[in-house]
Amino acid sequence: MAKSAEAEVEKMKLLEERIKAPSIWGRVACGIRFEDLQDKRYEDAVRLLKKHYLPEELTYRSVKIAEDQEGTDEFVHNVRIWMKDKMSIAAVKEGVDKLVGVMIMRIQEKHAYSRTFSRVKLTHNPLYSSVMTFYNAIEKPVNIFEKLGVRKYFKVYILALKKRYRHRGIAKEMLKSAFGLAASANVPAIAGIFTTGRSQQIATEIGFEKFNEIYYIRYLIDDQIVFWDTGLGNYGAALMGYRIPDVEEQLEMYAQHSSRFNIQPLEDDEET
Template identity: 25%
Template sequence: MVWTRPEKPAIPNVWYTFQAKDADSDHLVTYRVEDLTEDRHEDMIQHYLDNFLDDEPFCQNKQISKDELALKEMRSFYQWCFNERMTIVCYKNGSDEIIGGNLLHVKGYEKLADFDLKSESIRDIILANDYMTDQFKIHEHYGVDQYLTAYGLAINRCYRGRGIATEMLKARVPMCRTFGIKLTATNFTALGSQLAAAKAGFETNFEMSFEDFAKLGPRYSFPGIQSKSLKLMSLRIE
C-alpha cells in the first residue's frame, strides 16, 4: 500500500534544532530542520542544481548537470519527491537561505526502476541503487513493510564541514516516531555522507565497491567515480 503523509502535524513542522558554526566564523548559531513548503520548491530545485549534481559521486560521474535530458528528468524527479510532502530543509534562524535539503520518501516494495525515465545515465544510477536493496533485503531483515529512505542530501557549499549533514540525518528520528515508522535506510555514495550517517547512528548493512560493481557489466561501471564504495546504511527507530 502506498504511504500518504497524514494531515497532522501541519506543514511546516519544525522537526529538529541544533547549534553549529556559522558560514564565515566560529560563532555558534542555531539551525532548524523543518518541512519544505510549496513556495520554496523552485528554490530547493536550484539548491540541488547548485550543490548536489556536480558533487554527488554518481551525478558527477555521469555529468548529469551537462545532460539536457537528464537535467529535465531530475527536475521532474525532485518535484515528485516534493509532492510526497516529506522533503526537509535546513535554515539558519533569522534567515530564509537554504542551508541543506534532504529528499525523503516512505518506501514500500516499489523500486526506483519503476519510474519511467528515458535518460540512460539516470537509469544506470538507479540500477546500481536497486542492486543494493536487492542484495540486502531490508523489509525481510527488519520485518517492516515500509521505511523512510532518501534520494539525496545536499548541503550548501558555504556551510560544509560544520556537521550539518549529521544533524539533518538526526532529524529523521523524530519524523519517524511521529509517523510510526520503525526504520530509516539509505544508500550513501560519498565518503562525507557515509561518515555523517555513521555519526548519526546509522549502521552499515551492505557495502559494494565500485570496482566490484564494474564486474557486473557495463551498466554498473562508473570509471573514475570519486568514491570507493556504495553503502546501504540503516537506523532502527525505537
C-alpha cells in the same frame, strides 16, 4: 465596531499562519533549523539541487549529468514527485530564512516491495539511467523490511547542503532530525544509499547498519568503470538502515487528522 471586526480578521489570519507554519524538527548552534519542506520552497529546493548537488554528488558528478539537459530534467521531474509526499526536511538559515539544504524522503511500504522491484524502471536518459541502475543493484539484494523488522520505513533519496555549510556537523544533525518526523508518522526506521566514505561514517555514528555495498572500481558496464571521479576515501556506495528506538508501528492504518501521513501509491513514472 469596524475596529472589532478588523481585529477579528487579523486574529484569524494569525491563526491561519500558525496552522500553516512548518513543524520544526531540530536546530544547530550555527543558526540552522530543520523544518518541513513546504510547497513554497520547492523551487528553491530544485535550484539548490541543480547548483549544489548534481555537479558535486559523487555518482551524478562521475557521469556529468549536470552537463546534460535531458538527464537533469529527468532528475528534477522525479524530485518534484518525491517532494509531493511532504515527508522531506528543509535546512533553513535563521534570521534570513534562506534554504541551505534539503533531505528528500518518502515512506516505503512492505506490501509494495515486490511490485517496486519487479517492474521496469521507467528512466529514459542514459546518464540518469546509469545512476538509477547502480542504485537498484545495491538495493535489490536486500529486504530492508526483514532486516529492520518493520512494515514501513523512510527512504532517504537525497541529502544535500550548499558547499559553505558542509563539514560543520550539519548533515549529521539533519539526518538525526528525521527521527522526530518519523516518530510523528509512526514510521520506525530510516534507510538510504550513502555514496561517500564520510556520509557512511556519519550514518554509522548515529547507529545505522550497513546492509550492502558495491565498490566503484568493481562496478563495470561493458568492461568499463562507470564511476571514476570518486575522490579520496570514497570506495563504494552502501545501503544503510536504522531502526529508531521507541517508535512503534500502528497495527492498523487509522485515519490521520492530517493528509500528511496518508501514504500515496507510488507513481509509475519515477524511480523508487
